[in-house]
Amino acid sequence: MKKYDIIVIGGSAAGIPAATTARKYYPEKSILLVRDVEYVPIPCGIPYIYGTIMDPMKNLIPVTKIGAGNKIDLEVSKVTSINKDKKFVTTEKGDAFGYEKLVVATGSKPIVPPIPGRELKNVFTIKKNSVYLQQLQDQLDVAKNVVVIGGGFIGAEMAEQCKKHNPIINVTIVEMQDHLLKLVYDEEFCILAEEALTELGVNLILSEQVKEISGENKVSGVKLASGKTLDADTVILGIGAAANTELAVAAGLEIGASRGIKVNKYMQTTDENIYACGDCAGKFSFFDGSPSGLKLASIATMEARIAGINLFKTRRVNTGVVGCFSTVLNEHAFAAAGLTENAAIAKCCEVVTGSAQAVNRHPGLMPGAADLKVKLIFEKASQKIIGGELYGAYSAGELINAISAFISKGMTAEEIAMFQAGTHPALTASPIAYQLVNAAEMACVKLDRE
Amino acid sequence: MKKYDIIVIGGSAAGIPAATTARKYYPEKSILLVRDVEYVPIPCGIPYIYGTIMDPMKNLIPVTKIGAGNKIDLEVSKVTSINKDKKFVTTEKGDAFGYEKLVVATGSKPIVPPIPGRELKNVFTIKKNSVYLQQLQDQLDVAKNVVVIGGGFIGAEMAEQCKKHNPIINVTIVEMQDHLLKLVYDEEFCILAEEALTELGVNLILSEQVKEISGENKVSGVKLASGKTLDADTVILGIGAAANTELAVAAGLEIGASRGIKVNKYMQTTDENIYACGDCAGKFSFFDGSPSGLKLASIATMEARIAGINLFKTRRVNTGVVGCFSTVLNEHAFAAAGLTENAAIAKCCEVVTGSAQAVNRHPGLMPGAADLKVKLIFEKASQKIIGGELYGAYSAGELINAISAFISKGMTAEEIAMFQAGTHPALTASPIAYQLVNAAEMACVKLDRE
Numbered sequence: 001m002k003k004y005d006i007i008v009i010g011g012s013a014a015g016i017p018a019a020t021t022a023r024k025y026y027p028e029k030s031i032l033l034v035r036d037v038e039y040v041p042i043p044c045g046i047p048y049i050y051g052t053i054m055d056p057m058k059n060l061i062p063v064t065k066i067g068a069g070n071k072i073d074l075e076v077s078k079v080t081s082i083n084k085d086k087k088f089v090t091t092e093k094g095d096a097f098g099y100e101k102l103v104v105a106t107g108s109k110p111i112v113p114p115i116p117g118r119e120l121k122n123v124f125t126i127k128k129n130s131v132y133l134q135q136l137q138d139q140l141d142v143a144k145n146v147v148v149i150g151g152g153f154i155g156a157e158m159a160e161q162c163k164k165h166n167p168i169i170n171v172t173i174v175e176m177q178d179h180l181l182k183l184v185y186d187e188e189f190c191i192l193a194e195e196a197l198t199e200l201g202v203n204l205i206l207s208e209q210v211k212e213i214s215g216e217n218k219v220s221g222v223k224l225a226s227g228k229t230l231d232a233d234t235v236i237l238g239i240g241a242a243a244n245t246e247l248a249v250a251a252g253l254e255i256g257a258s259r260g261i262k263v264n265k266y267m268q269t270t271d272e273n274i275y276a277c278g279d280c281a282g283k284f285s286f287f288d289g290s291p292s293g294l295k296l297a298s299i300a301t302m303e304a305r306i307a308g309i310n311l312f313k314t315r316r317v318n319t320g321v322v323g324c325f326s327t328v329l330n331e332h333a334f335a336a337a338g339l340t341e342n343a344a345i346a347k348c349c350e351v352v353t354g355s356a357q358a359v360n361r362h363p364g365l366m367p368g369a370a371d372l373k374v375k376l377i378f379e380k381a382s383q384k385i386i387g388g389e390l391y392g393a394y395s396a397g398e399l400i401n402a403i404s405a406f407i408s409k410g411m412t413a414e415e416i417a418m419f420q421a422g423t424h425p426a427l428t429a430s431p432i433a434y435q436l437v438n439a440a441e442m443a444c445v446k447l448d449r450e
Numbered sequence: 451m452k453k454y455d456i457i458v459i460g461g462s463a464a465g466i467p468a469a470t471t472a473r474k475y476y477p478e479k480s481i482l483l484v485r486d487v488e489y490v491p492i493p494c495g496i497p498y499i500y501g502t503i504m505d506p507m508k509n510l511i512p513v514t515k516i517g518a519g520n521k522i523d524l525e526v527s528k529v530t531s532i533n534k535d536k537k538f539v540t541t542e543k544g545d546a547f548g549y550e551k552l553v554v555a556t557g558s559k560p561i562v563p564p565i566p567g568r569e570l571k572n573v574f575t576i577k578k579n580s581v582y583l584q585q586l587q588d589q590l591d592v593a594k595n596v597v598v599i600g601g602g603f604i605g606a607e608m609a610e611q612c613k614k615h616n617p618i619i620n621v622t623i624v625e626m627q628d629h630l631l632k633l634v635y636d637e638e639f640c641i642l643a644e645e646a647l648t649e650l651g652v653n654l655i656l657s658e659q660v661k662e663i664s665g666e667n668k669v670s671g672v673k674l675a676s677g678k679t680l681d682a683d684t685v686i687l688g689i690g691a692a693a694n695t696e697l698a699v700a701a702g703l704e705i706g707a708s709r710g711i712k713v714n715k716y717m718q719t720t721d722e723n724i725y726a727c728g729d730c731a732g733k734f735s736f737f738d739g740s741p742s743g744l745k746l747a748s749i750a751t752m753e754a755r756i757a758g759i760n761l762f763k764t765r766r767v768n769t770g771v772v773g774c775f776s777t778v779l780n781e782h783a784f785a786a787a788g789l790t791e792n793a794a795i796a797k798c799c800e801v802v803t804g805s806a807q808a809v810n811r812h813p814g815l816m817p818g819a820a821d822l823k824v825k826l827i828f829e830k831a832s833q834k835i836i837g838g839e840l841y842g843a844y845s846a847g848e849l850i851n852a853i854s855a856f857i858s859k860g861m862t863a864e865e866i867a868m869f870q871a872g873t874h875p876a877l878t879a880s881p882i883a884y885q886l887v888n889a890a891e892m893a894c895v896k897l898d899r900e
Contacts (some may be wrong), residue, residue: 013881020882024895042812045875052816052876059813061882072683259479297881304678307892316868324872333877337870362492363509366502368844394818397877398845401886402852405869408860417755418766419791419855420748420787422774425495426782427847429462431747432511433468436851441755445474448765 003098004032005168006311007089009079009247010105011035011063011126013043014278014300018103022307029312032097033067034041034089036078039130044297046126049133050140051164056133082251084271101273101311104248104261105304108241108279108295115149117213123235127152139166139234147222149210151175152183154325155238156193159202160329162236172203172230174222176212183343184325184336186375189389196329205230211394241295243280246381251274256282258291265318267307275311277303286320286408287339287386288347298324298404324404326390326397332370335400338387338407341377352450354413354443360393362423362430372396376416376436376445380450382411385440394427399436414446418441453548454482455541456681456761459529459697460555461485461513462578463493463775464628464728464750468553470756473520479762482547483517484539486528489580492749497607499583501614505709506583534721537711551723554698554711555754558621558729558745560816565599567663573685576604589684590615591783595673595681599660603777604641605688609652610779612686622653622680624660624672632704633793634775634786636825639839642794646779654678656875693730706732708741715768717757725749725761736770736834736858738797748774748854774854776847778842782820785850788837788857791827800830801898802895804863810843812873812880822846824885826853827865831900833862833889845878862896866890 006029008019012432016126019033049196053059067074077091080124088098110125112118140146140162141143151173162171173180179190194204213235222230243260254270256262260282267275276282276299283292299321306316326335344351354376359371370393377387388403390396406416417440423431456479458469469483484710503509517524527541538548560575562568574586588594590612594610598609601623612621629640630647630826644654660674663685672680693710704720706712710732717725726732728750733742747769755765776785794801804826811819827837838853840846856866869889873881 016882021891024891025898042875042880044873044881045816048816048875053813058815061880066882075864083479103712186455193802206777296870296872298872301881301887302868302870316864319868320869324870326872326874326877328874335872337872337875363503365508366495366498394877395845395848397473397872397874398848398852401871401878402848402855403871404872405852405866406855406859407863408869409856409861411855411859414766415859416855418752418769418850419745420747420752420772420774421851422746422776422785422787422847422854423494424776424778425492425498426778427776427785427844428851430492430511431494431751432466432516432517434751437751441471443475 001088001096001098003022005029005100007097007099008030008033008103008105009089010107010278012038012061012107013297014105014107014304015103015428016061016063016066017301018305018308019069020066021305023072024309026312032073032075034079035063037129038076040154041128041130041133043128046133047154047161050137052162056130056137060130061139075298079247081230082247084251084274087273101275102326103193103307104269104274104276105278106244106247108243110237111239111242112237113239115210116211117215120213121218122233123213123219123237125237126158131421140169142235143169145170145231146234146236148173148236148238149298150238151177152238153179153181153325156180156197156329157327158236158238159196160200163200163202166202167201170203170427172205172226174205174208174209176209177444178207180204186340186342186391188390192332192391193329193334196332200330214250221223231323232333234420238249241279246279248276248280256411258284263393266310266311266314267303267318274276275307277307284320286322289320293323294321294323295339296323296325297411319408322404322407324400326400328394333390333391333396335395335396336388336405337400338375340387340389344377349386352378352380352443352446354439354441354446356430356438357444358433358434358435360395360429362425362433366425368426370443372435376439376443378413383447384410385413385416413440417444451538451546451548452843453549454721455547455808456481456553458483458553458555459460459539460557460728461490461748462511462557464555464557464754465553466513466516466771467751468510468555468727468758469522470516470520471755472521472761475759475802476762482523482525484525484527484529484541485513487579488526490582491578491580493578496558496583497604497611500587501611506580506587510580529697532697534701534724537723551725553757554719554724554726554730556694556697558693560687561689561692562687563689565663567665570663571668571685573663573669573687575687576608591640593619593684595620596684597684598623598678598686600686600688601630602629602688602690603631603775606630606779607777608686608688609649610647612653617651620653620894622655624655624658624674626657627660630654630655631675634790635839637788639784642782642841643779643784650780652830668739684860691729695730698726698730706741708732708743709732716760716764717753717763717768718760725757730830734770736772739770742771744771744773745777746773761814769858770855772854774850776850781845782842783844785840785846786838787850787854789827790837790839794827794836802828802893802896803878804891804896806885806888806891806892808879808883808885809824810845810879812875812883816875818876822879822885824889826889826893828863833864833897834860835863835866862892863890865873867894
């Protein structure tokens with residue numbers, strides 16, 4: 001049996017950085033990364049296969065290149081068991097590999113709610129499998145009526161890209177909540193997202209549940225709880241994802257309160273030589289330590305860099321899930337980090353908010369000008385930032401990361417209002433109109449008047 | 451004599467936020483803003499008049515609108531004197547206005563070095579005056595050979611925009627240092643800036659001084675110290691700027707070590723009722739407290755928000771100049787904050803750096819893809835970030851502000867490596883390749899091996 005110092009199970013947003021981090025900090029250790037498919041799709045790139053990239057095989061993580069560049073051995077096979085007492089794994093190909101330290105990064109699978117008709121042909125989920133994703137591509141080539149069930153990020157992005165795949169496709173999102181993206185945004189931003197999609201011609205049915213997917217063999221319609229029926233030749237389920245824990249459970253590892261593999265703050269499972277990270281691992285909120293069901297690449301890579309560094313020497317601690325999201329809908333960026341105002345209030349946190357909106361160029365007739373709207377949410381008691389919501393210009397993709405870092409570091413409204421923000425005519429708002437600083441200043445004014 | 455609670459002298463990047471901040475925190479106070487020209491150019495927009503906006507009157511700060519929106523009275527006239535004992539100012543129009551608190555935000559003027567021939571026709575500086583800026587526009591319409599003296603940001607931007615004004619103009623930058631932008635970048639980024647300009651057809655003459663501007667009545671050439679002569683029908687001086695302190699000196703206010711109006715950390719001058727902010731005010735380094743000659747809109751607005759809030763109740767403290775810059779040269783963004791590696795070493799600071807480069811989309815064939823290169827500089831002893839340099843994608847304009855805030859807040863390499871950075875195919879690099887985090891991680895690896 002071949003033995004490695006480190007084995008990583010999983011080759012996506014958690015497995016790869018776990019392995020490359022281990023390589024950086026343990027240059028002498030031998031590392032094997034085992035993944036179950038040869039071609040690993042970029043998870044957040046999946047919607048863009050359909051309206052932008054147009055080919056699942058062009059949306060791949062370059063695992064082979066990363067492996068070669070980091071002296072990481074690669075194996076393509078499904079891991080069938082972990083023997084934690086004798087410290088080896090077995091694979092579907094019939095091999096066994098011994099380990100000193102093991103990282104479980106088995107990811108997640110799409111949730112399929114128990115809707116009658118879910119097994120019909122042309123009902124799709126978002127599986128991280130290129131062959132399956134090509135089948136959806138082929139179906140969209142002939143689709144006339146697509147119903148997307150679920151109006152979170154993945155549902156909104158899939159609907160947008162289906163419309164871009166072919167504008168004559170009739171695309172409808174059915175969402176239980178009264179707004180799209182409601183877990184991530186306060187209402188005013190949800191409405192902007194809804195406007196972005198309706199302008200593109202996507203139909204939105206809110207505050208509505210799916211009762212049944214109808215059809216014989218293949219989908220022909222979607223019946224709603226209100227009694228209405230939608231024509232549908234294609235249904236896409238964008239409900240969310242559940243941790244892949246079967247392998248870990250079979251090996252005797254415990255499952256935690258958030259339904260992921262139980263880990264301590266060093267990302268160590270209930271077996272001291274096995275670590276878990278990414279979608280398969282248990283999570284807790286940065287804000288109050290409560291179990292968190294969030295599954296994001298940003299969390300996976302962060303956890304992977306904790307697991308990878310801690311394998312032989314504990315040096316990093318997980319401080320919990322902040323949540324940092326970004327997307328583009330109909331050429332408008334949407335991004336958010338931390339808690340919404342509503343979520344904070346629901347956690348009994350008194351908040352102060354500040355907002356600012358301005359064009360991201362100065363003067364506004366500079367090329368590339370787009371509006372950028374910033375809302376910041378602060379805990380009143382500590383004056384620290386706990387959330388941010390952005391809309392508009394594409395630079396929101398970097399700006400939300402600044403806000404995520406500010407949340408982690410506990411920056412106050414005053415500190416954000418007072419840092420020196422560089423501005424440039426071709427890149428940002430003017431120094432007088434700079435949104436991030438002005439939103440923080442607005443919160444400072446409110447705090448000052450308390 | 452009309453009396454105001456607050457008078458602000460200056461209507462640009464310092465005067466306006468000083469007045470609007472005072473309005474926010476002192477809603478009952480009367481405020482007058484006096485500026486010497488009716489139309490105030492956006493300072494950092496000036497180069498873009500010539501190759502992008504094509505009209506000085508379209509590059510204006512909307513002072514009248516801001517005044518009306520904030521209940522700030524406006525007066526267009528040059529302030530001719532400050533009587534600090536009787537607390538009033540006089541203007542060129544012959545008026546006098548009494549004040550309780552005064553903010554001096556008189557800005558800066560271009561430095562004109564004592565080069566023979568500097569008084570010739572068609573030798574221009576970068577004056578914040580729309581009429582003068584139109585004269586330069588008219589000259590560029592007929593120019594064939596433009597020599598820009600000085601290869602800092604303003605010189606590089608002016609050269610780039612002259613070439614965009616008309617590609618057949620022969621544009622040459624003459625710079626004393628061996629690289630462009632050397633005060634702000636380490637060598638590898640300076641070289642990228644030089645490549646960006648030479649690709650556009652700008653000629654660069656480095657490590658060279660101007661001995662004389664030659665011509666009869668109007669410019670005909672530029673003689674260099676090495677003996678070479680350049681044909682020139684237009685010369686633009688982009689050497690830097692000096693604080694406008696005449697009014698303050700005449701009023702008996704002291705001047706500080708950095709040649710600006712002496713202020714304490716509350717932005718108060720040597721007269722307790724007079725504050726100063728922006729280019730005219732004295733500055734010190736965030737890093738070691740040494741006098742700083744930096745003059746930037748980002749610093750001006752920060753200082754203005756200190757002065758404005760402190761007028762009647764001291765609530766904010768100036769922690770010194772970080773320095774945050776961004777620009778675009780030939781479609782590539784360049785940005786920097788804090789100290790370069792070289793500047794830090796020159797201050798006897800031992801440093802650790804980390805760099806990362808990746809395309810800002812994932813997969814890389816997503817629309818809008820551009821390389822983004824990040825270099826971070828950390829103080830070895832504290833592991834805190836003290837500088838950052840960026841090249842490439844336009845999102846650098848927001849990313850550099852994140853870095854500037856990280857510097858202010860004293861974030862460590864470990865904290866930057868471990869925050870949760872959101873990523874999206876259409877907006878950023880992949881979670882695995884995300885440059886800011888990977889650059890910090892690279893520094894963490896080096897620190898770990900020490």
